[in-house]
Amino acid sequence: MPPHRRFRCAYSSYPTFSSPMKKSPKKRRSEMTEEEKREADLQTTLRKAKSTAKREWENSLPLPWKGPHDFKWPTGTLGMYKSDAKRSYGLTEREIMTLPYESIEMSSKTFFSHADVKELSIKKYSDFDILMPDRMTTVGRPIGMDIRLFRKIDHNPPVS
Incomplete structure (x- = not known):
């Protein structure tokens, strides 16, 4: 059986077979002091509590809203687009899609009631003790x- 040759460009300056890399000596792992160990344990406990709270919150979410396709908010409802609601109130796609929404005809845009979005944000950050994003000072209040x-x-008032 003929030897297997590596393909190499005629103008390549690299050798056909690379030499094995030399391993650099590994650094010794520094020993943690007792205070650093306590701090690390505290951080681990906080991370676990945070992930548990987040998991509880996600498990408490209802299924995505499956309302009528032609759902319309009453005239005068204060609304906001989905992207603005997610960014302003720190909500995820899964969370925001549990709320009723109105779709705009011939567009992919959807909008939600501001009161519903704010209420969901308050429920998420208050009831489940989840940390708010840095851009929010208090629940439902984005910074700057x-x-x-x-x-x-x-847009289509009834004709009398």
Whole structure:
């Protein structure tokens, strides 16, 4: 059987077979002091508590909303787009999709009631003791960012 040759470009300056890499000596692992060990244990406990709270929150979420396709919010409802709701209130896609929403015809945009989004945010961060993102000072209040809200109007008023 003929030897297996590696393909190499004629203009390549690299050797056909690379030499094995020399291993550098490994650093010794530094020993932790008692205070550092206690701090590390505390951090581990906090991380576990955080993940447990987050898991409880995700398990308590209802299924995604499956309302009527032609659902419409009443005229005058204060609304916000999904991307703004997620960014402003620190919600995930799965969380936000549990709320009722209105789809805009001929568009992929959907919008949610501001009151519903705020209530979900308060429930997430207050009831389940989940840490808020850095951009939020208190529950439902983003730092230094204007929340883009709009009031729903009726584009097709009834003709009398």
